[in-house]
Amino acid sequence: MSSTPAPWSQEEFEAKLRGRSTSYHIHHPFHVMMAAGTLTRAQLQGWVANRFYYQISIPIKDAAILSNCDDREIRREWIQRILDHDGYHIGGIDDPGGIEAWIRLGEAVGLSRDDVTSLRYLAPAARFAVDAYVNFARRQPWQEAVASSLTELFAPHIHQQRIDTWPTQYPWVDAAGLHYFKQRLTQARRDVEHGLRFTLDYFSQTRALQERALEILQFKLDVLWALADAIMLSQCEIEIKGPKAKVAP
């Protein structure tokens, strides 16, 4: 008898993936402040300006996945993500795309287009966190990079929260700027359906693969958390209160 544990059922595996929502950056102190309406105008601007680097890195990350993927069917689905973010002009449709929508969010919070696109407010550690995600997609097998996109499971909630709370908590933000979040509500749901279906199938071949998928999802959650840390440290005065509860032995 093999001592290798049997794979979890797909339902059980999916529940374990969804269970990682506890590490989603919606729980990060900076995002808690954002949802509570206690960020200053400059802090919200700082978040939009820093997060822009994530936005412009997404299509580069997705292109890395395409460049590693020898499955045409997957490429035909996955390319939609690049089109969504970069925008496109195909067959009479002219979509300015998610990056342009984010620049307009920048304008809605009072930044100029150049403030956003110049990256002049980008904190180095924010860049390092985002680049970790791009480099993961460049260097790991495309199946792993697909699994790393599954933080989208948790994204509709945070987008909806912003749509619901900003108009009352940050009434000075031009409401047109919320277009990005509204658009992503639909797109993220569609994307994650594809990514989740693939991950549940591919990684359910063995328990070890399922555990690897959880590790990959955790890596991506860590990227988003580290991005929030970097933004927090660049936007907030902090004070060291004392040592953390024992980390090292």
Added chain:
Amino acid sequence: MSSTPAPWSQEEFEAKLRGRSTSYHIHHPFHVMMAAGTLTRAQLQGWVANRFYYQISIPIKDAAILSNCDDREIRREWIQRILDHDGYHIGGIDDPGGIEAWIRLGEAVGLSRDDVTSLRYLAPAARFAVDAYVNFARRQPWQEAVASSLTELFAPHIHQQRIDTWPTQYPWVDAAGLHYFKQRLTQARRDVEHGLRFTLDYFSQTRALQERALEILQFKLDVLWALADAIMLSQCEIEIKGPKAKVAP
């Protein structure tokens, strides 16, 4: 008449490079605490455990430089750095190398070898900062990667500080553990002489190149600062005091 500014003299350029010491991580709150002797045993252990990831990444970074470098003379000099960190057994000499010395530093602060080498205490953002340095060396021309090593200009000071202060401020640390810092005092001085000579020559071809070298040095200073931020957040309880003095416009 060209509007391109003339290159700085090599003396002036070197002074500008050295002037960047104001952003060196010796000024980071966590390192200030370390020098003041106020870190707890667990915090010092946390620093050693996290910083180990930097130590094991250095030879990978240097191998990336070799792999991009078509100049045999440079490779013959640069390979010494890999030998220093990985250790070697050549011509009857048996040098365990800097990584092994760092593991012994880990033991000297009360960690087990496995605590250090397993990376179980590594903060994700510490990994992202260090990986940014490795990826810079992988993707940029080797001449730029050489310039990025120039934070070694500032390293002897911080090593000497540890050698001087630890025996009284952290008397529980086994003194044999300080061997790494003592060894690096000599090695870093030799390495930086080579890197600095090359940078002053190569980047003095134009003012634009000199400015690029300063930008590269700043990138590497940002890597070390972000590493210290990651360690601080993983080892310290912090409190958000309020917004930073205006960052965004």
